[in-house]
Amino acid sequence: MALGPAKAGLVLLGTQGLTACSGPQSALAPAGAGAEPLADLFWVMVIGAALIWLAVIGVAVYAARGRPEPHRERTASALLLWGGLAFPTVVLTGLLTYGLMLMPELRAPGDGLRIAVSGEQWWWRVSYHAPRRTEPVPSANEVRLPLGQRVEIELSSPDVIHSFWIPPLGGKVDMIPGRVTRLVLEPTRTGEFRGVCAEFCGTSHALMAFSVVVMEAAAFDAWLAQEAEAASEPTTDAATRGRELFVQVGCGACHAVRGTPAAGTIGPDLTHLASRATLGAGTLPMSEPALIRWIAHTEEVKPDVRMPSFGALPDEHIEAIAAYLEGLE
Numbered sequence: 001m002a003l004g005p006a007k008a009g010l011v012l013l014g015t016q017g018l019t020a021c022s023g024p025q026s027a028l029a030p031a032g033a034g035a036e037p038l039a040d041l042f043w044v045m046v047i048g049a050a051l052i053w054l055a056v057i058g059v060a061v062y063a064a065r066g067r068p069e070p071h072r073e074r075t076a077s078a079l080l081l082w083g084g085l086a087f088p089t090v091v092l093t094g095l096l097t098y099g100l101m102l103m104p105e106l107r108a109p110g111d112g113l114r115i116a117v118s119g120e121q122w123w124w125r126v127s128y129h130a131p132r133r134t135e136p137v138p139s140a141n142e143v144r145l146p147l148g149q150r151v152e153i154e155l156s157s158p159d160v161i162h163s164f165w166i167p168p169l170g171g172k173v174d175m176i177p178g179r180v181t182r183l184v185l186e187p188t189r190t191g192e193f194r195g196v197c198a199e200f201c202g203t204s205h206a207l208m209a210f211s212v213v214v215m216e217a218a219a220f221d222a223w224l225a226q227e228a229e230a231a232s233e234p235t236t237d238a239a240t241r242g243r244e245l246f247v248q249v250g251c252g253a254c255h256a257v258r259g260t261p262a263a264g265t266i267g268p269d270l271t272h273l274a275s276r277a278t279l280g281a282g283t284l285p286m287s288e289p290a291l292i293r294w295i296a297h298t299e300e301v302k303p304d305v306r307m308p309s310f311g312a313l314p315d316e317h318i319e320a321i322a323a324y325l326e327g328l329e
């Protein structure tokens with residue numbers, strides 16, 4: 001059956017409306033202590049606004065159909081006073097008080113683990129500062145969190161303003177050059193989620209996402225210990241050749257692969273690249289074909305990215321480098 005444009009629009013609105021309530025990037029499917037009050041606030045406002053809208057439409061219908069004679073002046077003044085002044089004052093004061101009451105909860109200190117996240121153009125530099133570790137653990141484009149712990153996220157940016165937002169876990173906080181802003185996240189269920197940049201920051205703002213993994217505390221500790229390790233040795237000839245080429249071509253000027261001469265800090269740390277779900281900060285799914293595409297056509301995949309395309313390299317060199325990177329778990 002063919003749908004008219006109006007019906008198709010309604011169906012789309014309905015399905016979009018329903019899918020917006022779930023999924024890895026929904027603020028309405030809270031998985032964190034910070035997101036629960038925000039979802040509650042959202043529903044209070046939506047239901048309240050719907051009730052007020054119905055009341056206003058009801059009064060309008062009554063005025064148009066139900067009551068042909070005009071009100072007396074006293075009744076009209078009373079309606080204006082109560083409906084136009086007293087009612088909005090009470091409702092808005094109530095909402096403001098409710099909103100302010102939610103805030104101290106979001107500002108409480110963390111339990112010890114700190115994660116520094118810097119918004120870069122257009123990716124995320126991540127560094128884990130765990131209480132029992134002397135050295136921070138560098139990573140990129142992925143944030144892992146232990147279940148049930150309050151983790152302090154320190155947000156910064158070297159150049160332009162970004163905004164760090166994991167909708168299911170908490171509110172968004174701006175990353176402002178020259179200062180450090182803070183956010184505490186306390187995940188309440190395990191799972192994989194998606195974080196985004198919520199402030200327009202340049203050409204590839206929309207291609208600046210990151211994956212979020214909430215793990216049981218013991219699994220998180222094991223993962224962090226693994227993330228702190230140097231890169232694994234290549235296991236195939238192609239990957240071994242890829243490692244040589246990676247260093248020869250100069251990838252190490254921007255990228256670090258711990259345990260190799262590559263120690264650049266301009267771009268993302270690639271030591272455990274293949275253990276992440278995505279490539280190019282949420283732009284492509286992690287796979288060898290995607291790595292090949294990324295290396296050969298970087299600027300087409302992510303416009304204005306700082307990394308130049310290496311499409312001029314022979315295909316077999318690109319394939320060997322991709323094979324090496326695919327093995328960096």
Ligand code: CUA
Nearest residue numbers: 162197201205
């Ligand atoms: Cu970073 Cu938008």
